Amino acid sequence: QSALTQPASVSGSPGQSITISCTGSSSDIGSYNLISWYQQYPGEAPRLILYGVTQRPSGVSDRFSGSKSGNTASLTISGLQAADEADYYCWSYTGSRTVTFGGGTKLTVL
Amino acid sequence: QVQLQESGPGLVKPSQTLSLTCTVSGGSFSSVDYYWSWIRQRPGKGLEWLAYIFYRGDTYYNPSLKSRVAMSIDTSKRQFSLQVSSVTGADTAVYYCARVRRDSGGYPHHFDQWGQGALVTVSS
Numbered sequence: 001q002s003a004l005t006q007p008a009s010v011s012g013s014p015g016q017s018i019t020i021s022c023t024g025s026s027s028d029i030g031s032y033n034l035i036s037w038y039q040q041y042p043g044e045a046p047r048l049i050l051y052g053v054t055q056r057p058s059g060v061s062d063r064f065s066g067s068k069s070g071n072t073a074s075l076t077i078s079g080l081q082a083a084d085e086a087d088y089y090c091w092s093y094t095g096s097r098t099v100t101f102g103g104g105t106k107l108t109v110l
Numbered sequence: 111q112v113q114l115q116e117s118g119p120g121l122v123k124p125s126q127t128l129s130l131t132c133t134v135s136g137g138s139f140s141s142v143d144y145y146w147s148w149i150r151q152r153p154g155k156g157l158e159w160l161a162y163i164f165y166r167g168d169t170y171y172n173p174s175l176k177s178r179v180a181m182s183i184d185t186s187k188r189q190f191s192l193q194v195s196s197v198t199g200a201d202t203a204v205y206y207c208a209r210v211r212r213d214s215g216g217y218p219h220h221f222d223q224w225g226q227g228a229l230v231t232v233s234s
Contacts, residue, residue: 003156032217034213034217034218034219034220036219036220036221038157038221040157044226045206045224045225045226045227046157046206046221046224047224048220048221048222051211051219051220051222052219052220057222089156089157091159091220091221093217093218097170097218098159098170098172098173099159099162099218100159101149101156101157101158101159102156103156104156104157
């Protein structure tokens, strides 16, 4: 079971949009819409920001959006704010009742 | 509002067994809508899923750790537990317990509630 592949880091200026990719395979992302994204600040527990590829939990800004194409899922943050600076992790069901996280992406707001 | 709280020793000696318990308050515990899970994060590293369990006891493990990891659940106490055997320094991590939404097909859908995490250090 291998982790999903994310860029180690991305950056953007306030007000811009950024996209974080999460690349898996035909056995995980390509086969299921059981994909979610988590935001984590240093020293804190992760927080769910997207599930089911595109769904936002109550209280999560609509600046966060998700999509999927083939074996790659993506998280887009629009109108970048300083408070968005955090680590982001994708997650997917991988079959046989197992799941996996991406390696994580550090977002820097310039 | 559901809350999850990890508890257990913060220091474990190499070769021994790491044991943690997660206590759940609020919400429904013995529900077909959820699994209960453990995730860890080594210092400076990413999230690693370890295992999840259904309230009836059905358990699913990360294949890479399956031989050393065991989960159990006690619905009367609203607790679930993790044991990791034969620990080494590589098992030093913050261990999180979390609730997993379960869809109608029985698939894990997403982690919707997390505990604050418990740091466990493996050292003699």
